[in-house]
Amino acid sequence: MKNIILTLLLSGFVSNLWAQNKITFTIQANKPTATVASTMWGLFFEDINLGADGGLYAELVKNRSFEFDTPLMGWKINSAKDVMYGFYFGSDIQLINQPDKAATNPRFIRVALHKTKKGELSLTNEGFRGMGIKKNLRYEFSVFYRQQTATAMLHAELITEKGDIIGSAVLAPEQTDNRWHKVEMSLTALATEPKANLRLWFEGSGIVDLDMISLFPTDTWKGRKGGLRADLVQMLADMKPGFVRFPGGCIVEGRDLAQRYQWKKTIGPLEERKLIINRWNNEVKTRPVPDYFQSFGLGFLEYFQLCEDIGAEPLPILNCGMACQVNTAELIPLESLDPYVQDALDLIEFANGDGSTPWGKLRADLGHPAPFQLKMLGVGNENFGLPYVERFKRFQQAIQRQYPSVKLVGSTGLLSSGEMFETTNADLRKLKVDIVDEHNYSAPQWFLQNAGRYDHYDRSSTTKVFVGEYAAQSVGMTNPTNKNNWRTALAEAAYMTGLERNADIVQMASYAPLLAHVDGWQWKPDLIWFDNLGVMATPNYYVQQLFGANKGNQVVPMLDKNKLPVTGQDSLYASATLDKAASELIVKVVNAGGKAQSIEANIDGLRKLPLTAKVIMLQNNDLEAENSFTSPAIIAPIESIVNVQNKRLKVDLKGYSFVVMRIKL
Secondary structure, eight states, rough: GGGGGGEOOOOOOOOOHHHHHEEEEEEEOOOOOOOOOOOBBOOEEEEETSTTTTTTOOOOOOTTTTSEEEEEETTEEEEESSTTTTTOOOOOOOEEEOOOOOOOEEEEEEEEHHHHHHHHEEEEOOOBBEEEEEOOOOEEEEEEEEEEOOOOOOEEEEETTTEEEEEEEEEEEOOOOSSSSSEEEEOOOOEEEEEEEEEEEEEEEEEEEEEEEEEESBBBBOTTOOBBHHHHHHHHHHTTEEEEEESOOHHHHHHHGGGGGGGGGSSSGGGSSEEEOGGGGGTTTTOOOOTTOOOSOOOOOHHHHHHHHHTTEEEEEEEEBOOOOOOOOOOOOOOOOOOHHHHHHHHHHHOOTTTTTTHHHHHHHTOOOSSOOOOEEEEOOOOOOOHHHHHHHHHHHHHHHOOOTTTEEEEOOOOOOOOHHHHHHHHHHHOOOEEEEEEHHHHHHHHHTTGGGGGSSSSOOOOOEEEEEEOSSSSSOOOOOOOOOHHHHHHEEEEEHHHHTTTEEEEEESSSSOOTTSOOSSSSSSEEESSSOEEEHHHHHHHHHHHHHOOOOEOOOOEESSBBBBBBBGGEEEEEEEETTTTEEEEEEOOOSSSSSEEEEEEEEESOOOOEEEEEEEEETTTTOOOOOOSSSSOOEEEEEEEETTTTTEEOOOSSSSEEEEEEE
C-alpha cells in the first residue's frame, strides 16, 4: 500500500518536493461563515436495481402472492404427470383469481391432492436471482392456507443450484374451517449457497389453497421479523446520514398515474398491500427486467422506522398529480387535485399525529405510538414547468395552512441547467418555497468545473437548495458501461467541498442511485453494490461516508494566496468546518491532479495546534481503478495519527487523493 500513505509533517520539514511545489492557504478558524445543517449529507433511496424487493427488503421469495402480470413468474411446477413440451397442463395445481372478494390480493393457488406422495408434486421458487442462504442460519417460512380437510402435508426444502437439499421442515396445516390462516415454521441451513431455491413438496389428500408464501432470514436488521437486510442497513448507518429521501425517484411519478407510488397502499398487513409493476421493469431498454414488481413489504411505516433507526430525518416524496414528463406526461386536472393534496395532509398526520387523530391512531395501532416528527415533505419528483408549479402551489397553500412548520421541497426538473430549469427554479422561488431540489448527472469534468457553482447563488433568498440526485458519469447518463471508478469519486469529492463551503445555500445533498444488485441492475453508476450474500462499497461510497462522518457544524473560510475559495487552483479543492461538539477543526482537501502537492495552511484564530491530528485518506494513482467483490479495498480509507505543532500545518498530498484532517482545538 505504498501508494496510499499520507505523511503530515512538522513545520521544519525540508525536501525538494516541498521547495518546488509549496502552496499556501489560510484557514480563518475564528470567522465562521455559515451553519452546516444536520441534514447536509443524506441518502436517496429508490427501488431501482432490485433495491427494495430482492435487496433491502429481506424477503427471499419472488412473487409470493402470485400477483405478477404473469402469475406464476418465479415459480416452477414439478409434477410426475401432465407435463407436455415443458409446460404443466394438469389440474392438480390451479391459479385462482377472485378480484371481487379480495381486490388487493385476488390470486392464490389451489392444490388438489389424491393420495399424493412426496416427490410427485411440488412448487419451486427461484427467488431474486436465486436466494442467498447462509450455513447454520435459521430461516422463517410462512404461508397462508385454507382447507376443508386436514390430511395435507407440506415439505419445505432449501436446495442448491445442483438440487442438493441444505435445509428442510415439514408443515401439517390443521385448521379445517375453510378460512384463511397463517402458519409458520423454521428451517436451518446446512450449507452456504448464493443461489438457492425454495422447493415445496405436497403430500396427502384433499384440497388446500395457498397464498403469501414467504421465506425470511432471521439475521435481519435489529432482528425484526420480516424485516430488512442487516448488512445493507449497516452500510447506510455507517454513512451517518442526516436524512433519507424515499421512496424515490421516478417510481413516485410512475410511467402513468396508475403506476405512481401511493403511500396509503403500502401500510397495514402485508397481505393487503396491493402489488404493482415497478416502472424500472422496462424503463431501460438495454436492461429489461420483466420480473420487477413492488410488493411494498418495504412501505412507508418501514421507511420511517429505518430513518429512526439510523438517526436520519425522513424526507418522503409524494406524487403531485403528474406522471413522468418524459414518459406519458399524464396530468390530473387542477380541479381534481384535492385527493392528492389530501394524501399529503394525511401523511403528515400519520407521521406526527397523536392517538386522537385518525391517521396518528393508525400509526399507533400498527406498532409505533410515538410520532416520527416529520419536518420535511417533497412534492413531485423531477417535475417541471408551469403545470408543475400550478400543482405545487395548491399543495403549498394547503400544507402551510394546516402544518406551517413542515418545510416543502419543490422539484426543478431533470437537470439543473437549461431554460426549463431556470424557469421552474425562478417560479418556485417566487412562491418562496423552502427548498428546491436540483439534480446533476454529468461527466467528472463537470463536477470539477462546478465546485464553485454555489459560491455565486443569491444569499438573500430564503429558498435553500437540496442537491437531491448527483453522480459523475464515466461514459454518459444511462450508459450501461458507466463505472464507479476513482475518477468519478474524486470529481464528486471536489464538487462536495463546494457544497459544504456553501452550507448557507445548500442544506441537503445525496448521491443517486443508492443500491444495485449485481445480477439485477438497470442503471450505473451506483453507490453500493450487493449480491445475495455480500456487499461491496465503491470509491464513491467512501467519499460520501467521509463527508457524512466528518461534517462539522460551522463553515470557516479556507482561502488561497489571493483570498479566494479553493475551487481548482493548482488542481486543489478544499473546505473547512468546525465541529463544536468535538472541539475540532475539520479540513478536506482534494488533489485532482496527478502530481504530488505540498500545502502549508496558516490557521488563524488559534493559540496553538495540538500535538497530534487524525488523518484519513483515499488515494490511487489510477483514475480508472475500481473496487470489486474480489478486491473490495483497492480504494478505501486509510487512517493515521500524526504529530503537529505551532499554527502552521504542512501536508504532503499525493496525486489523485482526497484527505480529511481532524485537528483538536
